């Protein structure tokens with residue numbers, strides 16, 4: 607059997623959304639290392655229903671997810687499974703996606719700044735899918751940690767080139783990512799420079 611792999615390049619500071627069928631595998635590949643990737647999934651039969659960090663917290667009763675864990679929607683349907691992780695394994699589940707006001711308010715940036723919220727909205731427009739909201743993303747490779755059981759602390763991502771997270775779609779879904787354009791604080795690697803990532807998809811049909 608020859609397994610085919612579809613590669614979607616996600617340029618630095620940009621977003622991409624692809625349709626996955628139940629059973630498809632997607633690797634989020636940190637090609638150059640250190641890049642934070644905001645990650646979302648939406649049910650294809652109801653794009654208002656989204657992979658929910660809050661519901662998934664309660665499902666597992668912890669803040670960080672591990673390989674083998676299911677990720678569920680705001681309607682408690684399992685939408686993806688966390689299959690494999692070759693990275694250091696810290697993936698923030700608490701921070702909302704960056705947006706234009708967040709760069710103004712928290713970092714004093716004047717004028718427009720690329721942001722993950724607009725990247726997601728733009729992908730809905732490009733695919734012609736009804737847009738409802740920007741849910742809290744699963745911030746893959748983002749090493750915001752909880753200290754003293756209460757305090758949040760941003761650390762630079764220590765993900766190395768080529769490390770990846772593998773997910774499996776459990777229902778037909780739209781899968782979206784944004785290569786976070788944050789360049790005003792150092793979360794994207796040691797130098798804070800946003801970089802490209804890739805999605806590697808193996809279709810369930812091609813593996814049967």
Ligand SMILES: [Zn+2]
Pocket residue numbers: 644703704721722723785786787788
């Ligand atoms: Zn961002």
